Amino acid sequence: MIRKILIANRGEIAVRIIRACKELGIKTAAIYSEADIGSLHTILADESYLIGSAPSSQSYLNKEKIIQLAKEINADAIHPGYGFLSENSDFIKMVEESGIKFIGPSSKSVEMMGSKTAARSLMQKHKVPIVPGTTEPIKTVSEGLSFADEIGFPVLIKASAGGGGKGMRKVFSKDEFDSAFESTKREALKAFGNDDVYIEKLIENPKHIEVQIIADEFGNYRHLFERECSIQRRHQKIIEESPSAFLDDLTRKAITEAAVNAAKACNYFNAGTIEFLMDKDKKFYFLEMNTRLQVEHPVTELVTGIDLVREQIMIASGEKISFEQKDIQQNGVAIECRVYAEDSSQGFLPSTGKLKLYKEPSGPNVRVDSGVMVNSEITVHYDPMISKLICWGKNRDEVISRSLRALDEYYIGGVSTNISFLKFILNRKEFRESSHNINSVEQKFLKEFEEQTQNISDNENEIAAAILSAYLKSKVKQKVTSDIYITNKWRDLLYE
């Protein structure tokens, strides 16, 4: 029986896990870095512990310290959330050896799926379709080039240890290969501490379809149907939905079966996701397995009614899965929009600063998962995601209208956000028809969005900013006028 869980994460996912624990009557212990003093997850948890300084390597990635703390405070289990240590098989092994329960799969399963090349050959063995390409890391440029020639350009160079969209490059011709190879290696080394890369054929304009699976330690496997996450920018998902409007029942049956087979191939237990690429003929290819809870898990929760985090904890406690496959149906449609602190007018640079204003949407069938409140700080140290909006509707049109309505209800001040871009995407014809693919954002929507922003001559928000500035200036002036040393203010007016 689990009585206390240490949550080795921060932000919205830490809050999400605390919620599940509280509903189960389990005590929660949060950890936080110096940058996260007083943040929401530390307030909501029963106990919270300062773990180190702001850089992740000193805090949320400090394996020894986290395990040591868990022992000291008598935590029975550790939930890793997503990112950070969630897919770090060394960490999981250390937790297993410490006698503390890891809420997630075994270190062995994670290791099997952690190397993208090893996972590809495992899938091939278990008859799960994979994208044509190498199943071994590529050592040299010339080796890579000759292989790329064999399968034909365009190809993708990917980090073996990669994930979450980091460490991959598209290469369309021979001349680009060299620099793409080097920069992928560089990025891989920096992000994952391992510069192994491999090559895959680029499936042109596919959709990203993934299947949520869950398994217990008694060999019971279930799937919770698919999610579509084709709306991505630089491989970072922005909008996700379930079900996918692109799938028919036959394809759905085939892809969910393949996902369960993939999970079985690595003796998986707990929650996991198998990601696939699907081409226009609905042929699908294994991309990778995420051996953890995912950012977009709420859309599955809303259409199936299953609390995935609760299920994860129960499975880690040694229980069986709480439901039968036949009991699970997809009810309605759910869409998640990720609200990022980004400046869409500055090439989507992360926007840092204090959330001087923060109000979340609400109303029927709206769920918001976030880890911030007023005066929370968006820093350079962590992911710039502020909040996730997850809406449910009877059908896709309804949920799109609801999402647009709810996005309008966010009032976030202090940083720029991508909300206007999210709304722009939800209004695209391609998105409404679900004819979009994983390249639509970068090849089409971004350009159209920029054009639209430039063509608005009467930007109401801009006018509001202009008026408020003048107003504030008028207030300052009145104050200064009463001061004696006003005369030499001219120098200050010479801005750069």
Added chain:
Amino acid sequence: MNDFVSKIDDKKYSIKFLDESRLVLNEIEYNYSIKLLSSDNFILTLNNRTFICTVVENKNSNFEIVVNGELHKVISHSLISYKAEELLKSKNQSHSSGMTVKAPMPGLILKIKKQNGDYVERGETVMILEAMKMENEIRAPISGTVTFNSIKEGTSVEKNIKLFEIR
């Protein structure tokens, strides 16, 4: 005394506050009200529209204001000092209409895509700054000739360090 000029990029807004509830914006009269919501947050009504605005920066004449998730950088002057400044500018052309681009966050200069003296179009990528584990494109805010000062590939920069100038 109640005349102001607010500039956003190259757009100019002439604003005259007639009284507490009426203003003239680019020669059109509006009803308005401005109410402080909480520190740095204001509710602005303009005819029948309501905006919540957050003031991120308010220094001399430089304002950064977030409205509906959009950050607007505004330079606001009283009409008198605006005219004075225009006069100074015309006398000293070399100091005019340039723009300095500063590092929006601390990071590492990964790649500089342009050379000293290159002409860049507005929106073109000038350099790549690695920050928050992502490669971020730093784009030209205006069209013009780019000048790099002491910035080189491979150097780490703090927030607000000058990256380049465009004239």
